[in-house]
Amino acid sequence: MRAGFPAALLRALVGAAALWLCAAASAQQLGGSIELMSDYRFRGVSLSRERPGARLSLSLDDASGAYAGLSLTSIELQPGQRQAGLQGYAGFARALNDALRWEAGGSYSHAVQASPGVDRYNHGEAFAGLLAPSWSLRLYFSPEYFGWRERTLYAELDAHTPLLPSLELIGHLGLLQQLGRDDARRVDSRLGVVLHTETGLAWQLAWLATGKSGPFPAPYDQRRSLVWLGASYSF
Template sequence: MAVLVAVCALQSQAQVTGSATFVSDYRFRGVSLSDDRPAAQLAIDYDLPASGWYAGGMLSSARLDATHTVQLLAYGGHAWRISPNLSWETGVRYTRFTGHDSYAYGEAYVGVAFKQLVGRVYYAPNYFNANYPVWYAELNDSHALFGNWYAFAHAGYLRRNGSVEEYHTSRFRSDVRAGIGYALDPWNFQLSWATARGAPDVVFGYPEAMNVTRDAWMLSVSYAW
């Protein structure tokens, strides 16, 4: 989802794709939204390559405040090709969770892609419905290795606006993820390691979970159509 680029090819007809994924731990910007437990996900993408418009959504099982829930994420945007290897995009995303505390919030983003390297900057005026704005910048890359093997990496940086004096900590947080994958159409297998450093989850409004780790190995299996 984080490395979606809608201008990979110019075609005259719309494309609809989907995927089902099982992950050993659902990590979002360095935070486990599944309480260090497995999660199941379903995604669908709608792409109009000739015009640059795209939209999509995802459902994911989650565990917040020690309660099982489902995340609903929807997004839409537009991408422009500058050259065969360079493009930029802008769009919006909306996220909420089922249950009494929905933690609903929206955010806007702009991004630039050069070949497989994709960078984005997000702004959420009410991150996780915690009544303060948050900026997030990310950089994603992937490279073919040999055969069906590839390597991928992600780096992110989160900044919260507003006072953090009550927490006696900084307003910044960074996260990194790196791994290898094996693509055997229509299956995709990934093994990765993720870590996060900086301010604790509560500073950014993430629902607290007991004893959630900041470092984790993750395994994912996806089926695409």
């Protein structure tokens, strides 16, 4: 599906950010992670056909407040067609006061084409948010959500609090709304714990749940709630 002007603009901006990420990595703060998960869920919806998935992520932060990142994830948007999903993002963050920051930016998701028609899932988003030490609130706008030519807004609230020195409680609440349709909205949630180790490895156990309405990027039947397990290594 051919991308409209807003999505093409987002793709161009994120592409430029990816070039900056590669060119400036030697001089800025570069980080990354490798993650294994029991099911790759995006906003409550499985994009791996409820099968285990893996993700490699790289991020770059500049002292000016600019940041960018790239991630590569195993996905299965159509039954039996395992492929890679590439996402790039870029943004800028600045402090409002000692405890609160604002941010704005854009992202672009690209399904690496393994068969005809898969590229229709490509889409871009613009986002803005408020960040605090223990919580974050973000709003995302997509002109063509997963290539469906449907404009969407997604709001999410994430929070975490320590339970023990190496254990924290995490929570997430999200709402996806298809613009122009009052009956097309979906809520997703996550509640879990993360165990951090001194080696950089983190274990996560969570309960995930999502509604049955709203635009779905993956066409196959899937559970709306499940226990989820993940392990990640940061470097």
